[in-house]
Structure formats: structure tokens, C-alpha cells
Amino acid sequence: FIGACGNGEYVVYSSMALRNTKFGPASKFVWGCDSSTYAVFNGSSKITIVKNFKEKCDYTTSNVDEIYGGTLLGIKSSDTLTFYTWETFDLVRQIDVEASNVIWSENNMVVISSKEDSFYILRYDENEFNECENVPENGVESSFEILHTVEDSVTTGVWCGAFFVYTNFTNRLNYFVGGHIITIAHLDRQMYILGYLAKHCKVYLSDKNCQIVGYQLLNCVLDYQSAVLKNDFEAADTHLVSIPMSHRNSIAEFLHAQNFKKQALAVATDLEFKFILALEIEDIELSYDLAKQLDSKDNWMRLSEVVERSGHINILLECLEKMEDLPGQFFYAKMLGSKDMLAKVAKKAYTEKHFNITFISYFISGRLDDCIELFIDNGRFSEAAIFARTYAPSRIVFVTNLWKKYIDKSDAKLAKSIATPDKYPNLFPEYQNDLMVEQFQRIQLESPMKSSNHDLKNDFKEAISKQIFTYDPNIFKEMNVNMI
Structure with a gap:
């Protein structure tokens, strides 16, 4: 049957021949849990319940803003939503919510949308209500269980088994399943859901001009996701083979939302998403292969954080190089x-x-000469001279002369006051000993770097006493010539 309501009256037609089977005054009309039961509201305070086209009972109530059909009869007032049984009009539960829509499924799931920014999915337990002998003033609280609170708006919606398909205020066609929102289409105008036909695998919508559009919603996808929600991956795998590759990535996102990361990785087709999943399960080898394919600094950085914890030094070093x-x-x-x-x-x-x-x-x-050259290349002559005095005394004369030449143009007096070992040996009494230590140190630095600490002077004295080291003054002369 088809119910129509407007201009202060309602009419019920047969769906095949569109024959008028029942009519009467009403400002609102809603169906019950089957096509033989409905309720009408006359716009004042009386709600009439009709069963098998015979008025079963009338109820008078106040502050009625809207009525909703479904498994239970819903009555909305300014800030509450109250559910009643169809048979006896018994109070089931009063909920403090400013509802804008109520949509029931066939298995006692209900969506209650609130204003424009959120909706709630609840499960109605009829047994909890029936077992309660003394119903409180606000109804049986345990008769409804909140399953999900979703931060999105609902303009129109329909249940497809365990899936809630809906449109929102941003003109998107989505469906919600297992705590995850999946977008079916971005609509170019406001449209209203008419229903879902399983044999066509399509959800149908209409705009205000009655132009009807269908969007594909594959049964195999819904069956797969239903099996996953039941943790039946054996059944899920039988449906997976029927799902086109173009839908596999959305399936992977769904699996990820359910925290089935390994299964999501096996299904995903997008390389970027696969990379993220591989990192989350710390599959280093796969993450590394995908990072090479994607080759972006951000991904190398993500990989470096994981391999640093796992101790894969070679991969970490490559990450740092790729990250520059x-x-x-x-x-x-x-x-x-x-x-x-x-x-x-x-x-x-x-x-x-x-x-x-x-x-x-x-x-x-231990590249002391390169340190000095770096200072000189950058015009840091004073630092080069001090560095040479401290670590490479064989370079003092050469570097200090460069320094004096540099400052002679601006301060000749200061330049003349700077002494060098070749002209003022009395000011450098330990100079020859310093050269010997430097030469010994350079020999030591040619060996592999040591992690332990060594006292250079003690090592030097030991090498001299054991005649392991012999000083050769000609080495520094040759090195200075090469530097010049």
C-alpha cells in the first residue's frame, strides 16, 4: 500500500491499481511495522492507530510536534522523543533528544538524527521491555542500547540490512557500517532517498523535480562487510573474489576501521595506503619496498621512525639519506x-x-688539515690559527701568516704583534715536543676510530719508551709545501 498525506487529509492506495482503500482527516501519517498498521495525527492532540483499515484506538496526548513510524510509534515533543507500542500504546522509553528524523530497520535497529550535526544508532530489545513489570515514568532504560554516535547529518535514509544508507546536508550519499562512513557519491544537488533494490544493486534517489537517479551499491560488498562484522573471514573471502578491483580500496579502509590491518593490507590497491598499513603492522621489508616505489621524503621519514625502533640500521641510514x-x-x-x-x-x-x-x-x-682549510675558505683566519695552535702546531706558521696578511690592511700594528714559532721560538718553548705529539696523533688517526677514550700524552710517552714511534721532522715540511 501507498500512503499520502497533505492538505489536512490522508489517503491510502493499493500499490498495484492505486485504488483508494482508506482516507480521512490528518496532518501527519506514518506506517507501523507492517503495511496493515499505521497512525495518523489530526493536528491537535489526537493520535489514531488503524489496523487492517479499521480504527483500532484513539489516544490523546499533548505537545506533539511530529510522529514517526516503524517498530515502535515515536512521538516527538520540543526536547524529547517518546516511543510507544502499537498494540496497547504502552510507554517503552522516553529519550531526551531533539530529534529531526527516526528511521527503523527490520531487525530493530533505529537511527535517531539530531539537528544537523549528528545521529545515533540504537538497538531496541523487546525482551527487556516485556520483562519489566513496573515501567518507570520515563520508560525502560535498558530497552534501548546506544551502539554508535556519528558526527554527520541525515536528511533522508534507508536501512539495507546492517547498513544505513543516507544523504546529508553537504549533498553526499553515504552508508554507515561498523562504525565507518563510506561515501558512495558526491551529489550535485539536494536529493532524497526513495529506497534500495537488492536485485538491481542500486539505491534510488529523486530531486525536487522528480528526476530519479540510481547509484550502485554492490551486494557482494555488503555481504563481505556483513561477514567481517561477524568475524567470519572464511565467508568474507568467498565474497571478496566477486568484488571489482575498483572497490577494493574502500574495502581495505573498512577493514582498517575495524582494526583488521593485515587483512586490509592484503586487499588494498593504493600504494600510499598499503605503505601506511605496512608501517602500522611493522612489516619492515614491505614498507621498505613501498617506500622505494613511492620515493617521497614524507614516506622515508615515516619509515625511519619505525626502523629506528626495530634496529634496522642499514635501512635507517638509507632513509636519512633519502630524507636529506x-x-x-x-x-x-x-x-x-x-x-x-x-x-x-x-x-x-x-x-x-x-x-x-x-x-x-x-x-x-681526524681530518685536521681539512678543518683548517674550511676555516680559511670561509675567511675565518683567526679561528684557523687558534685551531692550528691547539691541534696542528705544524700548521701554525702557514696559517698565522695568512691571518697577519689579512689584518695587515686594516690594522698593521696588530698584525706585527702576532708571533710565530719560526721567528719567536722563545715564546713557544714546547713547540718541538708539540710537533712530535702531533705526528704521533696523525699516525693514530689513520687507524679505525675507537669508541673508548685514550689519553694522547700517555700513549705518546709509552710509544717513545717502547720505541714504537720515531719522530720525523721532514714529514711536516713536505705537508706544508703541499698546503702552500
Whole structure:
């Protein structure tokens, strides 16, 4: 049957021949849980329940703003929604909510939309109501269980089994299942859901001009998701083979929302989404392969965070290189004591003018001459001279002369006051000993880097006493010539 209501009256037609089977005065009309039962509201205070086209009973109530059909009869007032039984008009439950719509499913699930920004999905338990002997003033609270609170609006909706298909105020056609919203289509105008035909696998909508449009909602997708919600993956796999590849990624998103990450990874087709899933389950090998395919700094950074925790150093070093993270590369090169890595970091840092990283890489590697050259290249002659005095006394004369030449143009008096060991040996009484220690240190630095601490002077004295080391003054002369 078809019910129509307007202009202060209602008419019930047969669906096949559209014959008038019942009519009367009413401002609102709603169907009950089957086509033989409905209720009408006369606009004042009387609600009439009709069964098998015979008026069964009348009830008078106040403050009625709207009535809703379904498993229970819903009556909305200004700030409450009250449910009654169809047979006896017994109070079932009063809910404090400003409802804008109530939509029932065949298995006692109900959607209550509130204003424009949220809706609630509840389950009605008839047994809880029937077992209550003394119904409280506000009804039986345990008769309704809140399953989901969803931050979205509902303009029109229909249940398809365990799936709630609806349109919202932003003109999207969505369906909600298992705590997850999936968008079917973005509508170009406001449309209203007419219903869902399973044999066509389509949900049909109409606009205000009665133009009807159908959108595909595959049964195999719904069956698969229903099986997943029941944790029946054996049945789900039988439906998966029927799902087109174009729908697989939305299926993967659904699985992810249900926290079935491994299953989602097996179904997903989008590389970016697969990468995120692989990271979440810490499948390092797959994450690494996908990162190479995607090759973006953001993804290399995400991967680096995971492999750092898992201890995959080689992959981590590649991540840092792909990210162009020089401080990170320097940190691990220093930690691993790798001169080759430090040399690579120093070269890259020098090219990109990160001279602080270049300098410390040179210094840790024992490349003292390169440290001095870096100072000179940047016009830092005073720092170069002080560094040479401290770590490379064989370079003092060469570097200090450059420094004096540089400042002679602006302050000749200051330039003349700077002494060097070749002209003022009395000011450098330990100079020859310093040269011997430096030469010994350079030999030590040619060996692999050591993680333990050593006292250079004690090592030097021990090498002299055991005649392991012999000082050769000609070495520094040759090195200075090459530097000049």
C-alpha cells in the first residue's frame, strides 16, 4: 500500500491499481511495522492507530510536534522523543533528544538524527521491555542500547540490512557500517532517498523535480562487510573474489576501521595506503619496498621512525639519506664510528654550505688539515690559527701568516704583534715536543676510530719508551709545501 498525506487529509492506495482503500482527516501519517498498521495525527492532540483499515484506538496526548513510524510509534515533543507500542500504546522509553528524523530497520535497529550535526544508532530489545513489570515514568532504560554516535547529518535514509544508507546536508550519499562512513557519491544537488533494490544493486534517489537517479551499491560488498562484522573471514573471502578491483580500496579502509590491518593490507590497491598499513603492522621489508616505489621524503621519514625502533640500521641510514637529513646522518655516522660515512656526510654538507656539520665531521675523522682549510675558505683566519695552535702546531706558521696578511690592511700594528714559532721560538718553548705529539696523533688517526677514550700524552710517552714511534721532522715540511 501507498500512503499520502497533505492538505489536512490522508489517503491510502493499493500499490498495484492505486485504488483508494482508506482516507480521512490528518496532518501527519506514518506506517507501523507492517503495511496493515499505521497512525495518523489530526493536528491537535489526537493520535489514531488503524489496523487492517479499521480504527483500532484513539489516544490523546499533548505537545506533539511530529510522529514517526516503524517498530515502535515515536512521538516527538520540543526536547524529547517518546516511543510507544502499537498494540496497547504502552510507554517503552522516553529519550531526551531533539530529534529531526527516526528511521527503523527490520531487525530493530533505529537511527535517531539530531539537528544537523549528528545521529545515533540504537538497538531496541523487546525482551527487556516485556520483562519489566513496573515501567518507570520515563520508560525502560535498558530497552534501548546506544551502539554508535556519528558526527554527520541525515536528511533522508534507508536501512539495507546492517547498513544505513543516507544523504546529508553537504549533498553526499553515504552508508554507515561498523562504525565507518563510506561515501558512495558526491551529489550535485539536494536529493532524497526513495529506497534500495537488492536485485538491481542500486539505491534510488529523486530531486525536487522528480528526476530519479540510481547509484550502485554492490551486494557482494555488503555481504563481505556483513561477514567481517561477524568475524567470519572464511565467508568474507568467498565474497571478496566477486568484488571489482575498483572497490577494493574502500574495502581495505573498512577493514582498517575495524582494526583488521593485515587483512586490509592484503586487499588494498593504493600504494600510499598499503605503505601506511605496512608501517602500522611493522612489516619492515614491505614498507621498505613501498617506500622505494613511492620515493617521497614524507614516506622515508615515516619509515625511519619505525626502523629506528626495530634496529634496522642499514635501512635507517638509507632513509636519512633519502630524507636529506644531514644531522641524522652525522649522528649515526658518529655513533657507528664510520670514517667513510663521515666523509660522505662532510662532502654533502660542504656542497649545501652546512659548514658546522662539515667541520665536526672533519674533526671527528681526524681530518685536521681539512678543518683548517674550511676555516680559511670561509675567511675565518683567526679561528684557523687558534685551531692550528691547539691541534696542528705544524700548521701554525702557514696559517698565522695568512691571518697577519689579512689584518695587515686594516690594522698593521696588530698584525706585527702576532708571533710565530719560526721567528719567536722563545715564546713557544714546547713547540718541538708539540710537533712530535702531533705526528704521533696523525699516525693514530689513520687507524679505525675507537669508541673508548685514550689519553694522547700517555700513549705518546709509552710509544717513545717502547720505541714504537720515531719522530720525523721532514714529514711536516713536505705537508706544508703541499698546503702552500
